[in-house]
Amino acid sequence: MSKKLNLKYVFVVGGVMSGVGKGVAAASIGKILQSRNFNVTATKIDPYVNVDAGTMNPTEHGEVFVLDDGTECDQDMGNYERFLNCDLASTNYMTTGSVYQTVINRERNLGYGGKCVEVVPHIPLEILSRIDKAAAKNNADIIITEIGGTVGEYQNVLFLEAVRMLKLRKPNDVVLVLVSYLPLQGKEGELKTKPTQYAVRELNSAGLQPDIIIARASVPIDKKRKDKIAFNCSMREEDIISAPDVISIYEVPINFEKDNISEVILKKMSLRPRGRDLKEWGDLVHTIINTEKPVRIGIVGKYFNTGDFVLTDSYLSVLEAVKHAAFFIKRKPVIEWLNAEDFDTALNPMHKNNLKKLSEYNGIVIPGGFGERGIEGKIAVTRHCRENKIPYFGLCYGMQIAVIEFARSVLGWKQAHTTEINAETSHPVIDILPEQKKNLAEKNFGASMRLGAYPAVLKKGSIAYSAYKKYLISERHRHRYEVNPIYIEELEKKGLVFSGFSSDKKLMEIIELSHKEHPFFLGTQFHPEFKSRPLNPHPLFVEFIKTGIKH
Secondary structure, three states, X not given: OOOOOOOEEEEEEEEOXXXXXXXXXXXXXXXXHHHOOOOEEEEEEEOOOOOOHHHOOXXXXXXXXXXXXXXXXXXXXXHHHHHHOOOOOHHHEEEHHHHHHHXXXXXXOOOOOOOOOOHHHHHHHHHHHHHHHHHHHOOOOEXXXXXXXXOOOHHHHHHHHHHXXXXXXXXXXXXXXXXXEOOEOXXXXXXXXXXXXXXXXXXXXXXXXXXXXXXXXXXXXXXXXXXXXXXXXOOOHHXXXXXXXXXXXXXXXXXXXXXXXXXXXXXXXOOOOOOOOOHHHHHHHHHHHHOOOEEEEEEEEOOOEEOOEEOHHHHHHXXXXXXXXXXXXXXXXXXXXXXXXXXXXXXXXXXXXXXXXXXXXXXXXXXXXXXXXXXXXXXXXXXXXXXXXXXXXXXXXXXXXXXXXXXXXXXXXXXXXXXXXXXXXXXXXXXXXHHHHHHHHOOOOHHHOEEEEEEEEEOOOOHHHHHHOOOEEEEEXXXXXXXXXXXXXXXXXXXXXXXXXXXXXXOEEEEEOOOOOOOOEEEEOOOHHHHOEOOEOXXXXXXXXXXXXXX
C-alpha cells in the first residue's frame, strides 16, 4: 500500500471586484486535479455572520443550496458537487458566524482550559481545524478552499490570516490562487492590469503573496499582459493563467489546462504528475459548443429582479439541471425568465395574452420559493399548462401550486390554498404537519423545515418510475409545508396521481397526471435540481426535456 500524501491545500481568493468567478475557478481547479488521479474535496468560507445561508435573501446572495445532511449553504457548494461529481457535507462549509459560534461555545464549556480566548489566533485556528476535518472526512489528498469576498475587505481578513499561519507552518503544502479581474478599456482597447496589481498589494499587506493569478477578462490575456502582471507582482509568466469569458462554465477546466495550470500547481506542491483524463469532460464541452438545435424552456419565478438587473443566480441549480438534461440529449438549452406577476389576470386582465404565449415553449418550470408574491400568476400558468397539454415541471412550491390549482379547477374548491398564504382557507390542501406547528408557534423556524435527503417510494407504471427506473429513491428537501393527508383520497379520485411518497405514505413526494391525460405534468416536493450533474443529469429533467421536444 502506497504511503498517504501530506495533505495539500489550495486557497482561492478574489481581487478587484466580486462575482469574478472564484467558485467556478475553485471547482475547475478541483476537477483538473481530480482528473490527474488525486483525491480532491472542496470547502467554502463565507464571510457572513449568518450561521448558515438559510436566512439569506436569494435576490442578494443567490440560491440557497442544500446538502444531503440538510446543511443550507452557498450556491458555490453546488458547483463543487457538480464539477467533482460528489456529495459534500456540513464539514465542507463554514461562515464567520458558525466559526465564532463554535469558538464561543467551546470557551463557555471550558474548552480552552482557562486561557484568554482571542480573535487571533483562535479564530484562524478554528478555520484551519475545520478545513482539516473536511479533508479527513473526504479522504482527500488535496483540499480546495474558496474564501468569499474580495481581498481588502474587512470581512475576510481573518481567513487570510489563517492562510498566512498555515503557509508559515507548511510552506510546501499550500498554494494561494488569486482570481482577479482585468477591465477592457474601450471596444478595441487594452486589458488593464493595474487593478490586479493593487489587489496583489492588498494580499501582500496581509502577509501573503499569490502563487498563481487567474486573470479574468472578457477576452484571452496576451503574453505582454502576462509579462506585465508577472513583473509587477514578483511572479513568473507561467503563473499567470488566462480566463476569458466562455459559452459555458464547463469550458473553464479545459481553458485552464491550456495554460498548464495543473502542472504549475503540482510543481509548487512538490507532487509528481500522474495520468491525465479529461476526455469525458472534453466530450461534454464539445457537445455544448457544437449543439445548435434548441429546446426552449420558460422558468416562472419571482426572485429575478435586483434593481434594474435580473439575478439568475436565485435559481442557479434549476438552470444548470435544465442545461445538463438538454446537453445529454444533444440540444441547446434556450432558457427564458418569466415573472410570475405577469400572468396574474386579477392584477391585469391583459395578462391573458401572456398566458397564450406559453405555448411557444417546449416546457415550463415553476421552481421553489416562499411567500405570497406572484402565487396567483403561478397558479394561472399551471392551469394553462395543464389544460393545454404544455409540459409542466413543478419543483417544491411548484408541486404545491399544482395541487392547489387542481383542487380549485377540477374539484371546484375555489378557496383551496396553502395555509402559508391563507390560514383561514376552507380547503387547506397544503398545510404544515401537526408536529411542526409547535415549532412555528415558538418561532423555532429552523426546526420546522424538512431539510436534506429523505427516501421516497415510487409507484410502478408512473412517469416518475419510468424516469428513475427504480422503486426507491433519495432526494433533497427544503420546505415546511406538505400536501394535507385528509384530501389525498378525494384528489386521487379526480385523477391526480401521487406517484412518490414516504414509506409510511404520510408524506407525498411526487404528483403527476397520467400519460393519457397529459404528456408531462409532474411536480416534486423535493428539489431534484440539487442532485443533477453535468455528466449525470437528473432523470426527471431528462424526461421533461425529452417530452418537451416531442411537444
